[in-house]
Amino acid sequence: MMIEISDVTFSYEKEPLIHQLNMNIAPGFNLLIGPTGCGKSTLLKIIAGLYPKYAGKLTGGIDLHGQKAAMMFQNAAEQFTMTTPREEIVFALENLQIKAKDYDPHIKKAVEFTKIADLLDQKISTLSGGQQQRVALAVLIAMDVDVFLLDEPFASCDPNTRHFLIKKLASLAETGRTILLSDHVLDDYEQICDQLYQFEGKTVKELSANEKNKLFTQNKQFHARSYSFVLPTGTPVFELNKTQIRQNRLLLKQNKLKIYGKTTLITGSNGVGKTSLFKAMTKMIPYKGNFTYLDNEIAKIKYHKYLSQVAQIFQKASDQFLTVTVKDEIELSKKDRNHFFTDEKIDEWLDKLQLKQHLDQVVYSLSGGQQKKLQILLMLMTKHNVLLIDEPLSGLDHDSIELVLQLMQECQEKLHQTFLIISHQIDELAQFCDYRLVFADQQLKYVEE
Numbered sequence: 001m002m003i004e005i006s007d008v009t010f011s012y013e014k015e016p017l018i019h020q021l022n023m024n025i026a027p028g029f030n031l032l033i034g035p036t037g038c039g040k041s042t043l044l045k046i047i048a049g050l051y052p053k054y055a056g057k058l059t060g061g062i063d064l065h066g067q068k069a070a071m072m073f074q075n076a077a078e079q080f081t082m083t084t085p086r087e088e089i090v091f092a093l094e095n096l097q098i099k100a101k102d103y104d105p106h107i108k109k110a111v112e113f114t115k116i117a118d119l120l121d122q123k124i125s126t127l128s129g130g131q132q133q134r135v136a137l138a139v140l141i142a143m144d145v146d147v148f149l150l151d152e153p154f155a156s157c158d159p160n161t162r163h164f165l166i167k168k169l170a171s172l173a174e175t176g177r178t179i180l181l182s183d184h185v186l187d188d189y190e191q192i193c194d195q196l197y198q199f200e201g202k203t204v205k206e207l208s209a210n211e212k213n214k215l216f217t218q219n220k221q222f223h224a225r226s227y228s229f230v231l232p233t234g235t236p237v238f239e240l241n242k243t244q245i246r247q248n249r250l251l252l253k254q255n256k257l258k259i260y261g262k263t264t265l266i267t268g269s270n271g272v273g274k275t276s277l278f279k280a281m282t283k284m285i286p287y288k289g290n291f292t293y294l295d296n297e298i299a300k301i302k303y304h305k306y307l308s309q310v311a312q313i314f315q316k317a318s319d320q321f322l323t324v325t326v327k328d329e330i331e332l333s334k335k336d337r338n339h340f341f342t343d344e345k346i347d348e349w350l351d352k353l354q355l356k357q358h359l360d361q362v363v364y365s366l367s368g369g370q371q372k373k374l375q376i377l378l379m380l381m382t383k384h385n386v387l388l389i390d391e392p393l394s395g396l397d398h399d400s401i402e403l404v405l406q407l408m409q410e411c412q413e414k415l416h417q418t419f420l421i422i423s424h425q426i427d428e429l430a431q432f433c434d435y436r437l438v439f440a441d442q443q444l445k446y447v448e449e
Contacts (some may be wrong), residue, residue, distance in 0.1 A: 001064045002026055003047065003147065003178060008060035009048060010039075013367060017042055017429075018204035021060070027179055029173040029192050032182040034199025035397045036369030037354070040182040043204070044071055044141060044149045047180070055365075067178070070146035073157065074368040074395060075316055076129070076136035085135040086120045089142045107272055110142035113168055123245050126247055129156030129315050129391065130270030137165065137196040148172070150181040152368065155394045156315065156423050158269045163188050183423070184369075184397045186219040227430030229448050232260040237386065237418050238268070238281070240444075241290040247276045253442040254289075263419040268439030274422045275315065277439070278388045282312045286306075293386075302336070313379045315390040315422075317371035318364055319376065331377055337381045340414045349377055368395035376404055380411045386418045393425050401425075404430050 003025040010018040017039045045051045048071040051201075052058040059442065073079050082088040089107055098106065111117050114134045124135060133156055139147055148169070154162040170192035173179045192344040196207045196215070196340050215317070236258035236293060245252040268274050280287045281305060292297050293310065314320050323329050330346065352375045358366060372395050379387060385425030392408075393401050409432060412419060423429055426436075437444045 001067055001146075003067070003180075004061075004063040004065075005212070006063070008046065008058065008062065010042060010051065010056055010058045012056045016202060018046075021203050023197070023204055023206070025197075026171070026195065027176050027178045027195035029170055029180065029189075030180045030195045030197065031183070031189055032180060032197045032199075032204070033257045034090065034204075036184075036373070036395065036400045037367040038199040039202070040199060041074055041151050041367055042181065044151050046183060047071075047147070050148050064147065067146035068143075069149060069433060070140045070143050070195075071143040072133075072151060072153050074151040075318070076091070076132040076153075077124070077316065079136060079139075080124050080132075083123055083125075083291050084121050085124060085138065085189065088124065088135065089139055092139050092143050104141040106144065107185045110138040110143075113141045114138040114165070122248060128271045128275055130158060130161055134165070134318065135271075138352075141395050145177075146352075147178045147180070150390045151177065152182055152184070152395060154183065156208075156270070156424075157390060159187075161270055162424075165238040166192065179259060184395070186216060187223070190216040190219075199266055207253040223427050225427065226425070227243055227449075229265075229436040229446075230257070230434065231446050231448060232262075232264075232435045233310055234260055239290070239292045239295075241292075242288055243289040244278050245273060245276055245285070245287050247273070247285065251276050252287075252439075252444070254444060257444055258298045259420070259437075260435065261416075261418045262434040263421065263432060265426070265436040266420060266422045266436055266437045266439060266444070267424065267426060273442075274439055276389055277444075278312050278390060278420075278422065281388055282307065282310060307386060311379065311382060311384040311388070312385040313376060313387055313389040313392065315394070317368070317375040318376045321363045321371075324353055325364055326355060326361055326363055326374060329363060329374065333378045333381045336383065338383045338415055340411060341381045345380070346377075349407055353377065353400070353407075369397065372396060373400060373404060377407065379409075380407065384417070385395045386420070391417060391423055392421060392422060393428055401428050405429075408432070 005021055005023045008018060008021040009016050034040050047062055048069055053333050080088055082091050089110055090103060093106055112359045114137050116134050119131055133153055137153060166188045169179050196205050198207055238259035240257040243254045247431055266274055279285045304348045321329060323332055357372055376392055436447050438447050
């Protein structure tokens with residue numbers, strides 16, 4: 001059954017973000033693409049019935065013809081209310097007024113679909129970003145809806161998990177369900193995407209078969225590029241010696257490792273312990289053994305002194321914000337900035353990152369990609385010598401990725417900072433990063449490919 005969108009115009013302020021949109025979305029696998037901040041998340045929230053109920057003004061109509069719809073947010077953590085995945089699924093079933101005796105088949109189906117059996121009774125707050133995305137999808141599967149509205153559902157997933165979940169969603173689409181999914185990464189969609197929609201200006205265009213093929217061909221060519229890394233030498237910044245990190249279970253058991261300056265990319269599957277490593281490096285969780293920064297034991301360095309030199313750029317951009325508007329955040333960061341970011345340089349990059357027109361906007365009303373660009377700019381303005389950057393490309397289109405990497409490179413060349421970057425997007429970061437550490441089997445190991 002079609003989803004009919006008729007003459008829809010939507011605005012947060014005076015200027016409409018979506019204008020006179022008409023489109024019909026058929027059952028099957030539908031992919032929605034477009035640049036950062038164009039309105040993809042907004043459109044999904046309109047179809048889900050969240051807007052204009054909770055924000056904005058809308059004219060026109062959406063007709064789901066009685067179909068049940070549910071949405072998975074770009075930041076999965078925003079939609080959790082309970083402590084564990086099992087409790088979250090049960091809470092959703094309770095809201096649907098499903099009887100307790102009928103819970104088990106729903107839970108079993110959701111667990112098998114998303115492979116979260118080992119996560120079911122863990123605290124959601126201890127799960128990695130990719131694991132949380134799988135849990136959020138499991139809740140929708142348990143609800144047994146007709147229409148799945150998925151806002152960048154794989155942004156924090158490792159490549160194997162992403163491939164697995166896309167195949168599972170494709171099988172779901174074959175049963176007559178409607179999947180409408182937004183993404184900036186085109187990997188894995190070519191063979192299963194029924195319709196591809198692209199934001200153009202303030203409306204949406206359905207791409208022709210030739211236009212689809214052209215996009216997917218360009219994507220394959222991009223990923224066909226080869227890359228390599230070098231093995232590091234010189235004086236280390238961090239050093240591990242018989243180091244252990246635990247969160248619910250043993251994550252890291254490192255006999256010896258030296259982490260050097262410049263830029264190191266850290267890769268590994270979801271839940272292996274990458275973010276926990278950063279938490280240990282910023283004194284948020286304890287470690288056992290030795291973990292030194294410039295030959296000083298991290299646990300023994302005074303909190304304020306250490307964190308004035310080493311900082312983490314969080315995976316969830318909104319966790320980093322302290323004030324209300326974009327302008328407020330910029331002005332606050334200006335009070336203790338490094339010498340590279342003059343007023344002129346800040347204005348230049350606000351313009352390049354297309355944030356200048358959003359200065360008076362509440363930071364939490366920005367799109368996920370806009371929040372990420374602002375977050376990275378703010379953290380680069382600080383005086384930290386070391387930045388631990390967790391998923392810096394999440395929610396960014398290709399042009400935004402190039403700009404963010406240009407900004408980071410420009411900043412690093414002037415300030416000689418050390419960057420440690422967690423990401424699953426190796427192709428995009430390979431040319432920017434000097435070294436690569438792979439996290440697997442409770443060990444970190446340098447590789448050349």
